[in-house]
Amino acid sequence: RIAIVDKEPFLGGNSAKASSGINGIDENSVYRNDSVEEFERDVLIGGGRSPDDSNPLVKTLTGGSVDALHWLRTRCGLPLEMIGQLGGHSHPRTHRPAKGLAGAELVTAVQSLLQEYSKNNRLVIFKKTEVIKLLRSSNGKNVSGVKCRNVESMEEFELQGDNIVIATGGYGYDTSSGSLLNMHRSDLTKFATTNGKFATGDGIKLVQDDNIQGKTVDMSRVQLHPTGFIDMSDLKAKVKKLCAELLRGVGGILIDPTGKRFANELGTRDYLSSRMLQRQPGVEQPAFTLVLNRIAAEKANVHVPMYLKRNLLVQFDNVEQVADWMNISSSVLKTTLKEYDDLPLVGGVDEFGKNNFPSVPFMDNGPYYVGKVTPVLHYCMGGIEIKEHGQVIDKNGNIIPGLYAAGEVTGGVHGKNRLGGNALTECVVFGRQVGMTIPLSKTVKLDKTVKSKTKTRISTISGGELLNHSSRADCWVQIQDLVYDLSNFIDEHPAGPEPILELCGMNGTEEFEEIHSIELLKGFEVIGRIAP
Secondary structure, eight states, rough: OEEEEEEOOOOOOOOGGOOOOOEEEOOOOOGGTTTTTHHHHHHHHHOOOOTTOOHHHHHHHHHHHHHHHHHHHTTTTOOOOOOEOOOSSSOEEEESSSSSSSSHHHHHHHHHHHHHHHHHTTTTEESSEEEEEEEEEETSSSSSEEEEEETTTOOEEEEESSOOEEEOOOOOOOOSSSSSHHHHHGGGGTOBBBBBBOOOOOOHHHHHSSOOOOOOEOTTTTEEEEEEOOTTTTTTOOOOOOOTHHHHHHOOEEEESOOOOOOOTTSHHHHHHHHHHSSSSOOOOOEEEEOOHHHHOOOOOOTTHHHHHHEEEEEEESHHHHHHHTSSSSOOHHHHHHHHHHHHGSSOOOOOOOOOOOOOTTTTTEEEEEEEEEEEEEOOEEEEEETTTTEEBBBSEEEEEEEEOTTTTSSSSTOOOOOOHHHHHHHHHHHHHHHHHTTTOOOOESOOOOOOOOOOOEEEOOHHHHHBBBBSSSSSSTTTTTTEEEEEGGGGGGTTTTHTTTTTBBOOOHHHHHHHOOGGGGGGGGEEEOOO
């Protein structure tokens, strides 16, 4: 039997927030002149390594992406019909579904599979439960289980098992004095973050404990994403909504406060963030403008409407209106856009090395969609040191039997910078590597009774009763004919809390179905059915 332990009331973590897509090579890559070797080269260069470096983790990531895409499409039933090109990639290889956001849809698809296993008691999921200690066997070599604590009742219990997989994510939220981030990159604690409040490095701390003595690597390598949205109604927000890299991938351009371009928008994240900070040195929150024209917006037909509803993007009919909103001269902005439009005609490479100009021309191609962006804490390249199959390494360089890790909790995969779209690839590839490595004959023994779920009759809820649950602390939302309690999900909603807060006590079917598939709600408890 398998046990999943999550300290949050829902599964998914930051993976559910990923929206640009998942990188991978498939049977169509040959028509784009792409290959595993090209993918590997881009990851190495993007991470500040030599393209000739033979890194086993990078080889696993890129080579494993072929089977990862196939597994998602066939086993999980996740359609990945769309493809885009993100920063640092030499070819389009970032796959996403036509409807919904990639991370949320991926998490939902996997969660649907988990529910099938839980029905026959082969899987048990402990939510709102944190792991407070990894246990070792009497011989001091193997791991033997975990000690857990329910975050509400504070009840403690143990789960015994010969194999433990840590997938707790990074440490990009906690900026407190005793945090991993403050310990390794105190210079970055002044930045806002895109991470959920759960990203506090729990798994790393467990492995670093004296009874495990696991090894970490690259802990000072923390990524600033160049484009976190500045919400004009909450300028100093600690947590900012990520402006998906996809928007630059489809042709969005970045403009500085003087009305000029200043970088290759399809460069790597570390490069772009550095250029932004250099452009506005010493500024507490550097602010730049992302501009999309009609062509680019049509390619990002899921993201743009979502950002418009959140007032993170603003729509204008013409360049004059955009310039007025930016408080710059329209003639300066027109010159910048005209020069950009001419680039494909005069050699195809600009002064910043950009040679791909999607969605030109910009001039006379409104409406335009603009938003303010700033560098934000986003991803931790450092973490637990692992082998190719996810085995955790101790401080002496030996494999700790039975202990595995996958995802952002690990280090050594990406180098000094992660390319966009590789986070989901990393999760799926190394998660599958671990799954194929653990012997299937091993089982998990629970020392507390797990009650099998029985079907209960769904109560009928009137419109008046639904309306009574319309606060942040008590938020019920109707989707189709069912009512869900989303109170615990408000602060962790990938698009921010506002979309849910606006629907508390109401019928949110139309707004929900514009972005998501109904499958996304499978992991949420149904409160009742709305009265006819």
